[in-house]
Amino acid sequence: MYRKINFVIIVLILFLIMPTSAFCRAKGVVKHLTSITGNKEIGRFGLPGGLFFDENKNRLYFTDTTNGRILAFDADFKYISEFTGGGALTSPTSIVKDSNGKFFVAEPAKGHILKIDIGRKSIKPINFSAVPGANPVHPGNMAVDSKDHLYIVDKANQRILLFDSNSNFKKNIPVKESRGLIDVKVDKAGRIYALSVIDGSICVYDDQGNFLLKFGSRGADKGEFDFPTSLAVDRKGLIYVTDQHKNKILVFNNKGRFLYAFSQLGWREGRLHRPSFIYINNSGRIFIVDRANTRISVFE
Amino acid sequence: MPKVKNHIFLFCLIFFVTFLLSAIATCSAEAKSAEAGFKKCIECHPEIQKEMSQKGKHEPFKKYQCSSCHNPHASNYEHLIKDEIGALCKSCHKGKKGSFDKKQSHSPFEKGKCLKCHSPHSSKNPKLLTKKGEQLCLGCHTDKEMFSKKNRHDPVKKGNCLSCHSHHTSDYEELTKKSPEQICVKCHTVKKKKTEKSHLYYPVQGADCISCHNPHGSNRGSLIKENLHKPFAGKKCTQCHNSSKSADPLSMKSKGMSVCITCHPSVKEDFRKVNTHIGEGVFCTNCHSPHASDETHLKKAKEKKICTTCHQDTKERLKDKNNKHKHPSVMEGKCTDCHRPHGSDFELLYKTDEISACVECHKRHASFTHPVGKNTIDPRSKGEIGCATCHNLMGSPYDFALRFDQKKQLCIQCHKGY
Known part of the structure; x- marks a missing residue:
């Protein structure tokens, strides 16, 4: 009799546990790791801009826009140094680095992208003279692919500009399918992801710039955006989008199906207040510019 | 067999009559009971x-x-x-x-x-x-100026609001019965010589008439809106457009924002900022009317309407009944009291840094307030404390648009010892 009762209890427990664990896997477990804030050593952060993780050097670079500087942190998020380019940087926003160690920094207030070669002590704007278009280029966020091609959001022409590894203009990728282009990322396979804020959509293009997929919308329902600001793709192909007004990160699969969201409005560590930029490195660490909290929040 | 059939028929008839009588009796009993x-x-x-x-x-x-x-x-x-x-x-x-x-x-x-x-x-x-007819509408829509202009649209004169507007819902802005391109041509034809001449022979078929004409009334003839763009007022269409005789008369003479910047060069600098409302093409017309407007700076509509066209989630947040405490500028829809419409080097396109922007009006708070600014640190985020640390100006359920109830939760967010 007791055996039978024990068996029934075990079966019931299994039934209870199985869906819970399945649910947990489906939702993904994202834990807050640390936060990087201003301090006495580096001073307080001004308006935070963008960030980039250098896989070769295991370093995190962050643009402190209103203080006109780039800050470097090591793999343990300890401050290493700051770079101002001797005053050449005025209000840097987006930052990327190619495999040869050259930095590219967007200065939308000046309408250019600075190419910084620290070894050669050279800081020069990329030449936009070959770029056609109705409006002068207004550079926004950037991405670099495995071939060192540079992708630049041109907000004034709703397109992505593609430059080769020698910083020569290659072509435009017009993002005709949406409005208010704000961010771009490229995955390992070379697929290009473009986020537009006005219609809250993500457009995916192949490595040649051919349109593949569009998903996402603005609205109050689950998986819809209030005000999306940035996106990133992890090594599994999951797409993470920061929502500045929902104060959450929404996660989608590679077909655009909403999976789950994490974090919420707050000031304590692990919570977000107007997140404005996201970057995911190869080891799966999620770096979020938590703009109104003036810090970088790191999740994994 | 016929006998059996007769019996079935008789049975059905009796059943039907009984059912009918009982239904009538029930209804009449219910009616009597309701009346009682x-x-x-x-x-x-x-x-x-x-x-x-x-x-x-x-x-x-x-x-x-x-x-x-x-x-x-x-x-x-x-x-x-x-x-x-x-x-x-x-x-x-x-x-x-x-x-x-x-x-x-x-x-x-x-x-x-x-x-x-x-x-x-x-x-x-x-x-x-x-109430009857327009009296009902004008009970809430009290903008007397709108309906008392020198020249009024015929349905306005007759108080026939529903000739253009739906009363409950519509697929179109301002609850119009048809789209902006279709609503006017319901009564007016643009294929008349007089109409063609007044539009200087530019093709206006399929155009949004309300972008230049006020559908209620105007002090100008032909219900043209009050404030005119200089080239429009001077009938100098070719300053921006191709000639009306060209193959593509409505296209612009130059590309993108240069159409506007050529005459308004100072605006170019507004868009050379960290955060801007820059867009593709002639993006100025996202917010401004290139011809005529009843608003200042030739704005396409009231400020709140222009802003919430794109900031849809803000529109919904403003409607939220729970957020009853809002900054007065938010309630009045004066977004540009705090935000720059073109561009800014500050977060959220603020006019200046958050504290300076608030102190501009709240002068007393500049010297008497909870410490804010550079030397104050929010123990939760390790960032600086600003006005918006405690206040949510876009709407809050609490007095003074505070983020938390000041009697319960607000102070203890940081002051843990109390």
Whole structure:
């Protein structure tokens, strides 16, 4: 009799546990790791801009826009140094680095992208003279692919500009399918992801710039955006989008199906207040510019 | 066999007649019971009897069915009604063919305030309306200036608001019955010589007439809006457009923002900022009318409407009943009191840094306030404390638009020892 009762209890427990664990896997477990804030050593952060993780050097670079500087942190998020380019940087926003160690920094207030070669002590704007278009280029966020091609959001022409590894203009990728282009990322396979804020959509293009997929919308329902600001793709192909007004990160699969969201409005560590930029490195660490909290929040 | 058939027929007939008689008896008993119930109600509410004499009566009221809307014993709602007014009305009035599910809703309809326009029991007006014709609309739409211009549109003169507007919902802005491109041509034709001449022979078929004409009234002829773009006022269309005789007359002479920047060069600098509202093409016309407007700076519409066209989530947040405490500028829809419309080097396109922007009006707070600014650190985020650390100006359930209840949660967010 007791055996039978024990068996029934075990079966019931299994039934209870199985869906819970399945649910947990489906939702993904994202834990807050640390936060990087201003301090006495580096001073307080001004308006935070963008960030980039250098896989070769295991370093995190962050643009402190209103203080006109780039800050470097090591793999343990300890401050290493700051770079101002001797005053050449005025209000840097987006930052990327190619495999040869050259930095590219967007200065939308000046309408250019600075190419910084620290070894050669050279800081020069990329030449936009070959770029056609109705409006002068207004550079926004950037991405670099495995071939060192540079992708630049041109907000004034709703397109992505593609430059080769020698910083020569290659072509435009017009993002005709949406409005208010704000961010771009490229995955390992070379697929290009473009986020537009006005219609809250993500457009995916192949490595040649051919349109593949569009998903996402603005609205109050689950998986819809209030005000999306940035996106990133992890090594599994999951797409993470920061929502500045929902104060959450929404996660989608590679077909655009909403999976789950994490974090919420707050000031304590692990919570977000107007997140404005996201970057995911190869080891799966999620770096979020938590703009109104003036810090970088790191999740994994 | 015929006998059996006769029996079946007789049985059916008896069953049908019995059923009919019992149904009639039930109905008449229900009616009598309802009437008796109604008499009971008017014993204490005699004023309701008068309403019975009105021409138009609400169906349940006509049938003395007070309890179809009211609970005679207790209710959570005023007048002992069974549910919130909107939900109660919509339990019977569901709208024909999805007519209640359109993109735009009349504010009282959306908020479920049906009694703003309709009487619940009876009315001398059709559709149980509380007032007749335009008197009803003008009860809320009190912008006298709009309706008292020198030249008025014919339906306005006649108080015939519903000739252009829908009353509950519409798929179009301003609850118009048709799209901006279709609504005017319902009555007006653009293929007349006079119309063609007045548009200097530019093709205007399929255009949004309301972008230049005020559909209610104007002090200008042809209901042209009050403020005119200089080239438009001087009939110098070719300053921006190709000639009317060209193959593509409506196209612009130059590309993108240069159409506007050529004459407004200072604006270019506004867009050379960290955060901007820059867009593709001639993006200036996202917010400004290139021809005529009733707003300052040739804005396309009222500020709030322009901003919430893109900032849809803000529009929804402003409607949220819980967020009853808002900054006055937010309530008045004056977004540019705090935000720059073109571009800014500060977060959220603020005019200046957050504290300076607030202190511009709240001068006393510059010297007397909870410490804010550079030398103050929020122990939660390790960032600087600013005004928006404690206040959520876009809307909050708490006094002074505070983020938390000042009597319970606000201070202890940081001051843990208390």
